[in-house]
Amino acid sequence: MTGLVLQGINNIFTVMHENQTRLCRLKGKVLDGAENSYNPLAPGDLVEFEGELILRRHPRRNCLFRWNRKRNNMQAVAANVDQVVLFGSVGEPPFRPRFIDRALVLAELAGIPAVVVINKSDLTATAAEQERIDVYRQVGYRVHRISALTGDGLEDLRHILADKRSVLYGQSGVGKSSCINAMYPDCKLKTGEVSRKHNRGRHTTNYGRLLTAAELGSQGSATAIIDTPGIRELHIMGYTEYEIASGYREIAALAPGCSYNGCTHIHEPDCAVRAAVDRGELHPDRFASYAKTRADMQDLTKQYGVPRFDA
Numbered sequence: 001m002t003g004l005v006l007q008g009i010n011n012i013f014t015v016m017h018e019n020q021t022r023l024c025r026l027k028g029k030v031l032d033g034a035e036n037s038y039n040p041l042a043p044g045d046l047v048e049f050e051g052e053l054i055l056r057r058h059p060r061r062n063c064l065f066r067w068n069r070k071r072n073n074m075q076a077v078a079a080n081v082d083q084v085v086l087f088g089s090v091g092e093p094p095f096r097p098r099f100i101d102r103a104l105v106l107a108e109l110a111g112i113p114a115v116v117v118i119n120k121s122d123l124t125a126t127a128a129e130q131e132r133i134d135v136y137r138q139v140g141y142r143v144h145r146i147s148a149l150t151g152d153g154l155e156d157l158r159h160i161l162a163d164k165r166s167v168l169y170g171q172s173g174v175g176k177s178s179c180i181n182a183m184y185p186d187c188k189l190k191t192g193e194v195s196r197k198h199n200r201g202r203h204t205t206n207y208g209r210l211l212t213a214a215e216l217g218s219q220g221s222a223t224a225i226i227d228t229p230g231i232r233e234l235h236i237m238g239y240t241e242y243e244i245a246s247g248y249r250e251i252a253a254l255a256p257g258c259s260y261n262g263c264t265h266i267h268e269p270d271c272a273v274r275a276a277v278d279r280g281e282l283h284p285d286r287f288a289s290y291a292k293t294r295a296d297m298q299d300l301t302k303q304y305g306v307p308r309f310d311a
Contacts, residue, residue, distance in 0.1 A: 005045040007209040013041055015049060024054050032056035038073030038308060043210040043226045044080040064110050064167055067237035067307060074238045074309040077208060078167035078226040084114045087170030091123040097132045099171055101289040102234045105247030109239060114141060115160060119175040121145040121152050135283045139249045148178035158183050165224040172230030186217040238309040241294050248290050250282055
């Protein structure tokens with residue numbers, strides 16, 4: 001039988017088949033179709049199972065990964081999704097564009113369309129924050145301001161999520177769960193407050209979970225949401241420096257104009273990317289974000305080595 005993985009905790013997976021769920025485990029230590037994976041299954045995976053045993057994983061249409069520092073492995077966050085909805089906020093926790101940049105790179109490298117959602121529209125963004133938010137629109141991303149508190153923009157967000165399988169991804173405390181509760185009251189997800197000491201969110205979602213249309217109160221639709229734990233730090237590992245550059249849309253568009261094949265855009269002469277920064281055509285903070293992401297990956301690779309990565 002074919003089932004849909006809704007969540008996994010301690011290698012026990014909730015699998016749905018014909019609108020019925022059951023708890024299943026892997027047959028043996030290695031799952032057929034996922035022999036080299038750190039976590040072989042993620043919400044959204046399709047599997048073959050018999051009774052309570054998962055036999056194999058179907059090939060994935062796509063998969064969003066993040067680096068697990070503790071295990072030095074690429075961890076599957078969500079599989080077979082239609083879009084990544086990246087949450088940020090202004091106020092508390094503060095707007096962190098470098099986090100959104102890196103999450104967008106991961107979505108680009110996974111080949112998954114991304115939407116940027118900025119929560120707490122009831123608070124006024126600073127001029128610098130608004131300028132940085134506008135950059136995402138300028139490079140072609142859909143950007144939406146919403147407020148889980150007042151309901152502003154939530155109906156538009158519901159339309160964006162309608163009849164799609166979306167993975168919600170963001171820092172701790174930016175209001176993902178609050179927005180889901182406001183749009184889909186039947187869910188009643190646990191929410192938390194921002195730590196006053198560190199100005200960061202506290203984890204309220206502890207594991208990835210696929211919420212079906214029935215759970216969302218949208219019976220008869222294809223809407224599904226994968227709610228993921230909030231993230232406090234995000235590093236990109238498992239990719240080359242050239243792949244990282246390709247994850248920044250405007251840098252990828254400019255790169256063919258560089259004089260040197262394989263230009264890193266850091267030190268080579270006649271670099272079209274740096275020239276665009278000098279002309280004011282490429283936002284300097286987006287370029288600085290790329291340079292910092294690349295440098296972080298190099299430093300972490302020296303410290304940890306290249307992580308295992310099996311898609």
